[in-house]
Amino acid sequence: MAKVSDIEILNGLMSVFRSKGYDGASLNELAEATGLKKASLYHRFPGGKKEMTAAVLDFMESWINDKVYKVLSDEKLVPTQRLKEALDNINAVYNEGREVCLYRSLSMDTGMALFGEKIEKGINQWLESFSILGKAVGQDAETAMQMAKQSFIEVQGSLVLSKAMDSTEPFQNAIQQIKNRYKT
Amino acid sequence: MAKVSDIEILNGLMSVFRSKGYDGASLNELAEATGLKKASLYHRFPGGKKEMTAAVLDFMESWINDKVYKVLSDEKLVPTQRLKEALDNINAVYNEGREVCLYRSLSMDTGMALFGEKIEKGINQWLESFSILGKAVGQDAETAMQMAKQSFIEVQGSLVLSKAMDSTEPFQNAIQQIKNRYKT
DNA sequence: ATTATTTTACCGAACGTTCGGTAATTTTAA
DNA sequence: TTAAAATTACCGAACGTTCGGTAAAATAAT
Numbered sequence: 001m002a003k004v005s006d007i008e009i010l011n012g013l014m015s016v017f018r019s020k021g022y023d024g025a026s027l028n029e030l031a032e033a034t035g036l037k038k039a040s041l042y043h044r045f046p047g048g049k050k051e052m053t054a055a056v057l058d059f060m061e062s063w064i065n066d067k068v069y070k071v072l073s074d075e076k077l078v079p080t081q082r083l084k085e086a087l088d089n090i091n092a093v094y095n096e097g098r099e100v101c102l103y104r105s106l107s108m109d110t111g112m113a114l115f116g117e118k119i120e121k122g123i124n125q126w127l128e129s130f131s132i133l134g135k136a137v138g139q140d141a142e143t144a145m146q147m148a149k150q151s152f153i154e155v156q157g158s159l160v161l162s163k164a165m166d167s168t169e170p171f172q173n174a175i176q177q178i179k180n181r182y183k184t
Numbered sequence: 185m186a187k188v189s190d191i192e193i194l195n196g197l198m199s200v201f202r203s204k205g206y207d208g209a210s211l212n213e214l215a216e217a218t219g220l221k222k223a224s225l226y227h228r229f230p231g232g233k234k235e236m237t238a239a240v241l242d243f244m245e246s247w248i249n250d251k252v253y254k255v256l257s258d259e260k261l262v263p264t265q266r267l268k269e270a271l272d273n274i275n276a277v278y279n280e281g282r283e284v285c286l287y288r289s290l291s292m293d294t295g296m297a298l299f300g301e302k303i304e305k306g307i308n309q310w311l312e313s314f315s316i317l318g319k320a321v322g323q324d325a326e327t328a329m330q331m332a333k334q335s336f337i338e339v340q341g342s343l344v345l346s347k348a349m350d351s352t353e354p355f356q357n358a359i360q361q362i363k364n365r366y367k368t
Numbered sequence: 369a370t371t372a373t374t375t376t377a378c379c380g381a382a383c384g385t386t387c388g389g390t391a392a393t394t395t396t397a398a
Numbered sequence: 399t400t401a402a403a404a405t406t407a408c409c410g411a412a413c414g415t416t417c418g419g420t421a422a423a424a425t426a427a428t
Contacts, residue, residue: 019293023208040378109203123348157341164307224404
């Protein structure tokens with residue numbers, strides 16, 4: 001029986017990689033954040049820091065799949081309701097704009113060289129999700145993708161601004177703006 | 185006479201800090217990028233890595249002042265022309281969207297803790313510049329600031345997307361969108 | 369059911385490497 | 399010839415990683 005569950009570990013790792021990036025995340029810090037000792041982390045992740053990062057990226061991808069993709073393509077719900085739920089999830093994962101995006105933190109040179117493909121895949125999943133929503137509100141494929149990209153840009157950009165200004169306002173505005181964009 | 189000029193050094197440091205962030209930028213790499221040996225860098229920057237970073241941030245701030253602020257508030261030019269020039273400068277400094285923003289790279293936890301104030305100041309200068317332009321095209325102060333923030337968000341967000349997709353298209357679109365926003 | 373064996377989970381201590389930083393020395397230039 | 403600039407050589411500390419070993423749980427054999 002594991003002393004610390006997989007999910008607890010992943011959440012701990014996620015938190016450190018998000019706030020420190022790949023280079024800035026030290027094994028001591030990662031260990032402390034998970035509640036395991038450094039050597040025990042290596043037992044769980046024999047591939048070391050790289051494997052930990054890959055696991056966190058996979059975790060993030062499954063989060064997008066569950067909390068964004070599935071929600072935005074749920075045909076049992078009306079588009080407006082889908083969007084509300086997805087944005088609630090997004091708002092929660094970014095802690096109202098106080099927390100930074102994992103993909104941003106890992107897209108420095110070192111992280112990109114090691115995990116560029118996973119990062120691109122996750123972002124494409126994100127864009128694809130919003131693209132489906134766009135088409136559900138009657139847009140053609142090209143316009144829907146354009147809207148998805150614009151929404152992604154506003155989330156990312158507003159997170160940068162919110163972080164720098166130490167205020168959740170830019171992010172909250174961005175969320176509202178995305179909501180308006182898909183109004184039918 | 186210095187073997188390597190201040191500007192050459194600053195450009196070298198800037199390049200590394202931008203692509204690697206504070207934690208990821210090693211002294212060896214910084215030295216190599218400047219053309220000096222590690223110890224010689226310490227001769228120029230006795231305060232070490234922190235002083236180098238501060239110098240780069242000051243350099244960036246003076247760049248914004250020259251290439252954005254002064255341009256956007258130059259009353260000898262019509263607003264549309266001011267914007268074109270400023271966006272040309274911005275386009276150049278980001279290498280059409282291939283290079284990342286220094287403020288983004290340094291706004292991980294470590295960088296924020298050390299240089300949060302300088303980062304915030306630089307961004308505020310940026311916002312102030314575009315705010316002046318907004319007022320020049322007839323917007324009230326509040327709307328002008330809102331437009332400035334939106335433009336900043338689109339630059340930052342599109343840079344994130346361009347980096348991840350390895351394409352300059354998102355950034356170029358964003359530049360165009362900003363241009364449209366200030367059309368009179 | 370109980371013992372013996374293997375596997376799993378974890379930890380403390382240490383590994384070699386690289387880090388940021390310093391001292392002493394040589395080179396350059398005035 | 400003297401001061402500034404750059405270099406070589408080096409330092410202690412922190413890095414990511416590995417190792418030897420312990421305690422507990424799961425599995426196999428009796």
